[in-house]
Amino acid sequence: MDALQSRRTEAISIAVAVVAIGAGTAYYLYITRKPKPKACLDPENFKEFKLVKRTQLSHNVAKFRFELPTPDSVLGLPIGQHMSCRGKDSVGEDVVKPYTPTTLDSDVGYFELVIKMYPQGRMSHHFRELQEGDYLAVKGPKGRFKYQPNQVKTFGMLAGGTGITPMFQVARAIMENPKDKTNVSLIYANVTFEDILLKVRLSFSLSFSHHIMFVSLSEGACLVCTISGFSFCRKS
Numbered sequence: 001m002d003a004l005q006s007r008r009t010e011a012i013s014i015a016v017a018v019v020a021i022g023a024g025t026a027y028y029l030y031i032t033r034k035p036k037p038k039a040c041l042d043p044e045n046f047k048e049f050k051l052v053k054r055t056q057l058s059h060n061v062a063k064f065r066f067e068l069p070t071p072d073s074v075l076g077l078p079i080g081q082h083m084s085c086r087g088k089d090s091v092g093e094d095v096v097k098p099y100t101p102t103t104l105d106s107d108v109g110y111f112e113l114v115i116k117m118y119p120q121g122r123m124s125h126h127f128r129e130l131q132e133g134d135y136l137a138v139k140g141p142k143g144r145f146k147y148q149p150n151q152v153k154t155f156g157m158l159a160g161g162t163g164i165t166p167m168f169q170v171a172r173a174i175m176e177n178p179k180d181k182t183n184v185s186l187i188y189a190n191v192t193f194e195d196i197l198l199k200v201r202l203s204f205s206l207s208f209s210h211h212i213m214f215v216s217l218s219e220g221a222c223l224v225c226t227i228s229g230f231s232f233c234r235k236s
């Protein structure tokens with residue numbers, strides 16, 4: 001009788017322990033599992049984002065920071081893709097142009113565009129007029145290419161002027177992912193040294209890792225930037 005009682009007690013103890021461990025595990029998973037932030041972009045419809053900061057980087061280049069709907073929202077733009085921005089030109093007509101943010105989905109609550117404004121440019125006019133507190137209409141993602149980590153061994157990138165922003169987006173994603181072993185080699189052409197967009201961020205992220213950057217200047221010189229530092233050479 002005692003043996004039967006003791007076996008029953010043992011069985012109940014085991015059942016209680018199993019239930020406790022199961023409940024504990026479920027609770028742990030519940031509190032540690034972060035819900036995936038919702039992407040803000042809509043590929044079918046333009047959505048409005050508020051400009052919260054405008055920083056002039058040179059006489060014709062500015063950085064625009066736009067707020068996302070909540071502080072923990074992400075834009076939801078796959079690496080390698082871009083988006084369409086809509087604005088008004090100098091005669092009030094709608095204009096839509098593609099742009100690539102310099103931020104990634106690791107930048108939560110906002111996204112940034114670095115824009116070069118051309119004197120006669122239609123969308124340039126819109127960005128020139130855009131003030132903090134104004135809204136920009138954006139639609140996306142757009143584009144066929146989607147970057148996957150370790151997709152290739154080495155990326156050979158060739159860019160000129162504002163064409164740097166799609167390269168910067170991919171290069172930044174590679175640098176920020178320790179599991180991504182892709183090498184990056186960038187040749188970036190500009191009219192003058194001052195025209196080089198994102199030069200500080202590019203040189204820091206590319207030169208202090210195993211990646212190499214070459215900046216060529218059409219003024220007759222080029223800047224070669226490697227892990228061992230910078231050096232100038234003559235254009236040949």
Ligand SMILES: Cc1cc2nc3c(=O)[nH]c(=O)nc-3n(C[C@H](O)[C@H](O)[C@H](O)COP(=O)(O)OP(=O)(O)OC[C@H]3O[C@@H](n4cnc5c(N)ncnc54)[C@H](O)[C@@H]3O)c2cc1C
Pocket residue numbers: 082095097098099100101113114115116117118120121122123124125161162163165166
């Ligand atoms: C995938 C993609 C991503 C892009 N990302 C960015 C970005 O992040 N930042 C950015 O500033 N731009 C970017 N651009 C370029 C952008 O889409 C526009 O072409 C640019 O802003 C000029 O548009 P606009 O309407 O002001 O000029 P437009 O009205 O089209 O052009 C007016 C005149 O300005 C001059 N011009 C226009 N564009 C250029 C140019 N690129 N180089 C030299 N002269 C030019 C030409 O003389 C032209 O006749 C990107 C383009 C693509 C395809």
